[in-house]
Amino acid sequence: MKQNFFIFFQYIFQRLYLFYPFITTFFMFVILVETFTYFGSMSKFLYVNSRFAFVIIILFSFVTLYKAITDKHYKIPQNQHYLLFLSNVTMPIVFVLNYLLVVSEAENYPNYIFSTYHINLLVFRYLFMSSILIFGTLNLSMYIISARRKNFKIPLLSLSAFKISSKKNGRSLAAQMAVIILLMNLSVLFITNISDSISKLIVGTSFIIQHLHYSKEEKLRNNWGFFYDYMKFISENTPESATIAIPPAQNHWLSDGNSVLVRYFLYPRKIVNLKETESLDTLYQMPKEPYGYVLLTQGTWEDNSVPYGWPKIRLPAKEIKYFTKNDGKISVLQNHDYKPEEFENTNKWGYIKIQ
Amino acid sequence: MILLIVHIIAFYPLFTKLTGKNNFFLNATLSYLLGIFITSYMYFASFLFVHKFDPQIYIATLLCIIVTTYFKYWKLIQNPLKLMISEIKEISSWSITSKLLLTPIIIVFIFTMLSGLYWPVRDWDALTLYDFRGLVISREGSIQRLIDQDANYYFSYPLFTSIIHAITYQIDFTSPMFFYSLFFISFSIVFYTYARKYNTKEFSLILTLMFVTSSQFLDHSRMAYTNMPYALYLCLFFIFFMEWINKQQDSQLVLAFLSLCAAIWTRNSEPFWIISIPLLILMSTRKNFVKICLVVILLLIFRLPWENFQHHILTTTSYVSTTIPLQEGLKLITPAYLIKLAGYIFQYFIQPYAFIHIGFASTVIYKILTKPSKDEILHIIGISLLYMLTIAGTFYLSLTYPKWIRVGGSLERMSMLFIPTILYFVAHSKILNTRKHSK
Numbered sequence: 001m002k003q004n005f006f007i008f009f010q011y012i013f014q015r016l017y018l019f020y021p022f023i024t025t026f027f028m029f030v031i032l033v034e035t036f037t038y039f040g041s042m043s044k045f046l047y048v049n050s051r052f053a054f055v056i057i058i059l060f061s062f063v064t065l066y067k068a069i070t071d072k073h074y075k076i077p078q079n080q081h082y083l084l085f086l087s088n089v090t091m092p093i094v095f096v097l098n099y100l101l102v103v104s105e106a107e108n109y110p111n112y113i114f115s116t117y118h119i120n121l122l123v124f125r126y127l128f129m130s131s132i133l134i135f136g137t138l139n140l141s142m143y144i145i146s147a148r149r150k151n152f153k154i155p156l157l158s159l160s161a162f163k164i165s166s167k168k169n170g171r172s173l174a175a176q177m178a179v180i181i182l183l184m185n186l187s188v189l190f191i192t193n194i195s196d197s198i199s200k201l202i203v204g205t206s207f208i209i210q211h212l213h214y215s216k217e218e219k220l221r222n223n224w225g226f227f228y229d230y231m232k233f234i235s236e237n238t239p240e241s242a243t244i245a246i247p248p249a250q251n252h253w254l255s256d257g258n259s260v261l262v263r264y265f266l267y268p269r270k271i272v273n274l275k276e277t278e279s280l281d282t283l284y285q286m287p288k289e290p291y292g293y294v295l296l297t298q299g300t301w302e303d304n305s306v307p308y309g310w311p312k313i314r315l316p317a318k319e320i321k322y323f324t325k326n327d328g329k330i331s332v333l334q335n336h337d338y339k340p341e342e343f344e345n346t347n348k349w350g351y352i353k354i355q
Numbered sequence: 356m357i358l359l360i361v362h363i364i365a366f367y368p369l370f371t372k373l374t375g376k377n378n379f380f381l382n383a384t385l386s387y388l389l390g391i392f393i394t395s396y397m398y399f400a401s402f403l404f405v406h407k408f409d410p411q412i413y414i415a416t417l418l419c420i421i422v423t424t425y426f427k428y429w430k431l432i433q434n435p436l437k438l439m440i441s442e443i444k445e446i447s448s449w450s451i452t453s454k455l456l457l458t459p460i461i462i463v464f465i466f467t468m469l470s471g472l473y474w475p476v477r478d479w480d481a482l483t484l485y486d487f488r489g490l491v492i493s494r495e496g497s498i499q500r501l502i503d504q505d506a507n508y509y510f511s512y513p514l515f516t517s518i519i520h521a522i523t524y525q526i527d528f529t530s531p532m533f534f535y536s537l538f539f540i541s542f543s544i545v546f547y548t549y550a551r552k553y554n555t556k557e558f559s560l561i562l563t564l565m566f567v568t569s570s571q572f573l574d575h576s577r578m579a580y581t582n583m584p585y586a587l588y589l590c591l592f593f594i595f596f597m598e599w600i601n602k603q604q605d606s607q608l609v610l611a612f613l614s615l616c617a618a619i620w621t622r623n624s625e626p627f628w629i630i631s632i633p634l635l636i637l638m639s640t641r642k643n644f645v646k647i648c649l650v651v652i653l654l655l656i657f658r659l660p661w662e663n664f665q666h667h668i669l670t671t672t673s674y675v676s677t678t679i680p681l682q683e684g685l686k687l688i689t690p691a692y693l694i695k696l697a698g699y700i701f702q703y704f705i706q707p708y709a710f711i712h713i714g715f716a717s718t719v720i721y722k723i724l725t726k727p728s729k730d731e732i733l734h735i736i737g738i739s740l741l742y743m744l745t746i747a748g749t750f751y752l753s754l755t756y757p758k759w760i761r762v763g764g765s766l767e768r769m770s771m772l773f774i775p776t777i778l779y780f781v782a783h784s785k786i787l788n789t790r791k792h793s794k
Contacts, residue, residue, distance in 0.1 A: 036706060116698050118706060178721035179786060182714055186781070189710040190561065193568035194459070200573060201466050208473045216475050223477040260483040260508055267490060270504070 017064040021083040027053035061137040068141035091135040231265035243270040245291040250276035252299020294352040309344035322350025366390035368428035379438035384541035392617035395518040456560035471536030481579035489520025539576035550782035586772035588618035600730040630740040684754030703763040
């Protein structure tokens, strides 16, 4: 039994070199993808990462070189010719690129290459080392063969990859290689698409099933949160013919001051505001067009440069109606002028009806 | 739902004639995809004359179309119900592998329909622009409010999807979101049908599954943005243009022309329609020279109504341009600027669609090595022009729009057209040489 297993193992080991082009191509592809995404991005779908890929390439390079050294009748398999061509062409490019990237990173700051070009330098090193390894393995194999045979010429670029036709369909090996790359690519795309969409389908469908009773209002609230409730409060408490002044779309008020967004929720009311600027002074001015109402808003976006609360100036008010965000309690102040200091940094949201 | 049914009824005979096939699902989906563009454009054209959007005009337009198409083409129609039943029966006789591949596609279709029926319009730009315009049109029958309040914003894109929203609010009982779900499903069926011409059922289903599960399109089938309709109309143009090259039938050229016009009517600011002109020129011979000239002229004329209308609105209101002149922008070009631009293009165009780009490149290499046919060469040229326009357009935008660096998301959304276009290119290239049967 043990002897059979050993013979079987030897049989497989002796033939592993035949898979060298396919294995190296596939794992180089994995390393290439992770170079432009992040280390481990392929492990989500294929359960391999670039480090694992590099180890596999080392193992198979060793197996191939071992075969070339120990087998006196070793011949380069047909499918290694295209790999030799690819390796001899791409290795100098990768070599130069590696030098440029390393120098660039050293001259700027750590993580410069990744932050500027989104090339993961750590993974690129695996690409670089794998290229050198493949180049060395194949060319060393060629050298070993030429040392054994008198008239054997080492092909530098092995253009025969483009001429040799497969008996099956007349396509050159290079064309077959293009098909293999395409299929590998489509496979990865297929797997990533399916896995992405499964989670979306499950999450999306389960939400719908659990909330079949939701009204349109509840669905919009689910999407817009408190902003939707605030806009609903304003639309329920102001007439449709009202003209409402809103803050400029800056600092805390990127939503409340966005006139096209507010206009949607408060249609058909007219919305007026000042155009946003880089200056905080704009927050202390009011629109020039006439208006009957003003939003009383804290602001929903974070910003350290200015306190929450708008308007920032005193206004003569017929009525101030607001609710407190914490408990929803509604309060009304009649004939009480608006003073910003009374409402700044509070949780009070509502509107001011102008005198 | 009502819009789907009326458009199928109205346009089915016409698209049976144009496709030359008695395939119920293909003709029904094309009736919806291209028919809804035709009716919305005619509705806009009627607005230019009567200065109001009246749903009665829309219904009258549909009735005229029904009368015309049935009067002209009724002889071509086989019983659609029988056809539909026979096609469903045919699917039930598929192999287990095909059924296994079809199942997730159907699941995705059900999911997008469920989302389209459940959710109202809820995304930012969808609410503030497309749906708001639709709301105003449906309630007021006029666009005066939009002109008065912010013409610069509200007339930045054509009214296509907003008209659909308006009509949905007025005569349909579903949310406008359902349009996007149906659009997505309809295109998927057309895509499969034409991919099937060149590949086995299984490979066509795999490519269709790749398309329907692509995260960009799965998300956009549940959002009321114009990027998805635009991308799919452009892909339809490629599909029908390749069919025209192969068959040299005028009906295919008409379909390609309609698809391109639909793309322009969806988003006119993107210049991808231009690629049709060099492609048509390359296909011109003594025999079809007049026909091609006609198509190019009609294409240029088609753009005029909306562009003139938009120009008129913007020049008569307090329009403030947000762009800077190109001569000023050229002064920005420095090596550091070019590196920044390259990084931007890489981040928002190359990287999100890396697998698609690699797929295109490997298919092109394969085709070059195996002597491509005429239609395949033109297909490669067409997609290459798309690439060039994307990069050139981004370069131009970076010189003329000061806030260009902030709109990377727009470039990424715009580039989603490469997904169905390149998947169809892979299908059309017969790369696996897998097609053994004619059906």
